[in-house]
Amino acid sequence: MTGTVIGVDVGGTFTDLISADPETGQVAVSKVPTTLDNQAFGVIEAMQGVGVDLSDVVAINHGTTTTTNALLERKIARVGLVTTRGFRDVLELGRRTRPQPYGLKGRFKPLISREYRMEVPERINADGEVVVPLDEAALRDKIRTLVEMGAESLVIHFLHSYKNPDHEKRALEIAREMWPNRFVTAGHEILSEYREYERGTTAAINGAIRPVLDRYINRLQEELTRGGFAHDLLVMQGNGGSVSSRIVAESAVNTVMSGPASGVMAAAATCREAGIDKVITYDMGGTSSDVGMVQGGVPQVTAELDLEYGMPIHVPMVDVHTIGAGGGSIAFVNEAGLLQVGPESAGATPGPICYGRGGTQPTITDANLVLGRLDAEKLLAVDHPVSLEDVRRAFEREIGHHFGMTAEEVATAILQVANNRMAGAIRMVSLSRGHDPRDFALFAFGGAGPLHGGALARELGIPRVVIPARPGITNALGCVVSDLRHDFVNTVNTPLAAVKIEQVREIIRQQINDGKAMIERDGVATRELVYLFSADMQFQGQSHMLSVEISGPDVTREELQRRFDEVYWKRFAVELPEIKAVLVNLHTAVIGKRDSVDLKTLAGTAQADRLEAAQRTTRRVMFAGDWFETPVFWREKLPQSLSLTGPAILEQLDTTIVIEPGDRVTADPVGNLIVEVHDERA
């Protein structure tokens, strides 16, 4: 491949871009404010920021929050539903839950309002047999009504369509004839998995955001084409892969969790290069943090995430868990007189006190400032400057006077409580996925991740922290490194002993063929095709599933049994020979590999040959209650031969890295910093 490759990620606050020329090794980055009304403006501005000629660009991969924002703010298309008679309320009744365990309050707003949900006579049972034939006249009638009511997008959702899609397929044919645009979605096309609420909601999400995404991508593609770009734009998906702009809107739901996924993809690619096998990724932002896991260079994937209360998305996605703590998390004293941090956040407005936008409550970011970890001079260069003294006074006023503590003591306490809570949350994420965090390295990124990585690792018993070359634009890097990817899931749900193995093989072969066809439709150059095969299995009577890797279309019953036994033992250390295993779902991911970009180039070429030459200044930084006169370095100037013991502060454009006293930091050959965490107990 010759020519420039661009990754551009639109986040809540900033649009980040990386452009890389694999041949010359030239890399440019830019960061511009996200333009919320139309993200395309920011994207174009970021392109201008790196000054590339679009006609030299061979690929642009775009991560967008357009669909996520549309859903969270309910700025979605008006959707109509046709569904099985007797079941139009499935999407409103949900799974009989409430938003939180305690307090019988809370709201839920269905994606499709009840008057737009229509029923037609049709019914297929759990064995896939037709109980009531599809009433086509009634169907036409309902579709006509929905068009008249002004629905822009149509969703077809019938019970047991994962088992027998005939009725949905026929309804789709009829609907395509009648619907005024292309926005028709049938449940089984998006996922062929049982559970009517989850499948229906996933389809409804797709219907609700498809027109929004379609309009956005078309506009952006047009702009880029006008600028000289001669190819199809690629769009990031939640599974960590990308698809071409030609077909992305058909499965718009796949783009919803793409932001966090691209960060994990970047972490996976970086760690593969660096030869690090297992990492927990920790992306700490302003209001929340995302935790993911990578093993053997491959991110863990799940098909069950909730975007918010009552909004499950059941398509294969990089497994990212969001925890409610970020730089803006507010510290306060509760009624029991205990110091608490979060989950309330000051967000971007008013933001931490030091942002000078009217914030008055101490946050984690403010605590980092008071302790000298963040540079007071830089951070305070805002519209309405606040002095460090103002922040210190607020700390004493809001918290210090309760406990008779100084501002520094308050800040130390805030970090201690916050790190303790965040570490607990990371531990739960790791354990609930069956892993002991101590077996992993911590990959810390995002604007605030490198400030806390060392402390969190120590808290978690993790020996090593990896800090990538560009922690603040990792998501854009994920766009640069991601491959084309299409995922397929089919439900079998049969005890292993009763499974017809030829049928299983046929499903996998079909999934492979469908994947190849999709990659062909993408129309993007790929180096090779790679397949990932797995099965969801469980013991009969158990409801939690385990995902096990399998070999592919030649799989045998014995292999399935053996793999399940192995994984179960590893996870629970329990053998249960007396109970039968069930094959629930078959997954296939078809990946079209694109040419890779050399990550080394991200580190730039500014390295000094001596450590002294990289030092900018020193400042007083407090660790565990004591002030240390701490050296401050320019990160990009740190020599390749680096070996430095903390305390130290490493500054770069997109983040600040804290090396705690006793921790030792070195540079690896691909541009990462590796922090060995000093264990005082050892």
Add this chain to the structure above:
Amino acid sequence: MKELDPITLSVIQNGLIQVCNEMDLAFVRAAFSPVISEALDRSDGIYAADTGELIAQGELGLPIFVGTMQFSTQAVIERAKEVRPGDIYIVNDPYLGGTHLMDVKFVRPFFYKGKLWAWLANTGHWPDLGGAVPGGFSANATEVEQEGLRLPPVKLFKEGTLDEEILSIILSNIRIADQRIGDIKAQAAALSIGDQRLTELLDRYGEDVVTRSIRELKVRASEQMQAKIADIPDGCYHGVAYVDSDGVVDEPLKIDMKVTSKGNRLHFDMSGSSAPCMGPMNSVLATTKSSIYLAMKHIFPDIPINAGTFEPLDIDDPEGTFLYARYPRPVSGCAAEVSQRIAEAVFNALVDVIPDLLFAAPAGTSGNLAVGGYDPEREKAYVMYVISGGGYGGYREGDGLSNGCSTIGISKTTPIEVMEQYYPVLFEEYSLHEGSGGAGRQRGGFGVNYRIRLRRGEARASMVMDHGRFGPLGALGGEDGGTNKVLVEAGGQAYVPPHLSKDQDIQIRAGDCISVSTPGGGGFGDPFDRSPDLVARDVRRGYYTAEQVRERFGVVIDPGTGTVDELETYRLRTAAE
């Protein structure tokens, strides 16, 4: 000795809860019983070595278990002899600090540096413990023996080894025994995880710091609860709630709740409640107390749970009422139904006094329907449970949620597509129970209608539900929520259970149907104050008919346009004043 600082306290509090959360997680991940793994019907906690008082409890546990396990741990402490590391007691006796028989507790001594330092305990709802009906919810039981196998505290594990003899007694007396070994291993494994993690916590922070923190956290939790109570104006407040019947004698049971707020303490007097009943709607003392704890936690969701939390609550033992059942009164309905009525009585007592914190009554029934039969095609016996939700009450800021889970639960329903795969049934409907939301300025949420047709063979249906006679209470002038309804169509005959919400062993055959409509939530505030536009929207969505809103909300809908007839609405609403 170093003074405890507030940071250490926060960190130790998080640490203790984290230990419990990890036990909760280990239990639910490995459990077989779908009641545990899907419905999350379990809880894990740490209890004091000498008193059995609650030290910490997992955040992911089922709400009904708030505070209950300290009573069963105390029962174990009283009876335990020669306690050794690795021992695990099993107990489910309702009268020894329990709930119903299906809630099986494991209690394990925790030793630190050779000394008994605390107890770790967990509860899991087993799908069956024998008794007259599969699943244990016998609506007609008159003695606890009919409800299943009752286990006093016995060592199921002795120094880490499972006692095969006791196990064989248990497995010989319960249904679907083959899968229980998986649950037993999961339940025991969760306690070992707790043992490891608590040891690590003590190693890290030191025994002395942790011990003193626990003592201090108890005081702080008590102070926190007192601060909340201090905001409730002093006075005596009266609330009521009714159970339809006990399943045997067709008469309502009354819960009479007098809540007295004085300074920073609350006093609960239930002595005016009905006498012990024949059927299974008695509550044991531990469950009665937990139900009040649970209600307080719903009112003040942010208070942490330890023994101190409940210290400012003075609860008189309701001697002589059905809320203090003694052997051999049947009690299977206490955890799933009576507990929720007790909570509703507390809500009802306080909603006029602190309306901004409260809400009108939620549907509050678990809606338990069990259908047991034989599938001739698969040549297999089965028991199918349908557990339903209902509408929540309106509250100051919004309408009630539709199809929320029970007050005591946090679980999800089983999808219809899963039910139909496992059992020979076809659902013909699963829809919103129109009109069931109690009218109010903020209306109640809606219940659910479902209708099941048996596809093959024969079966028996049993149910323990409630709110069939009285809908969930409205508040501040709001209307009560719609009632629970059951209709069985068997052999061309329509049958409504005489007790409306409770019945046992109704025979059905292939082609017969069972229809259930669950309650809506109570309305909050005067329905005539509800925004007419919102009422018109509700009519457009089919939540209510135009006739219903005219009568219940005083809003006239123009039949041509579907919008509010402003003039007629004004006339109707002013005429009512």
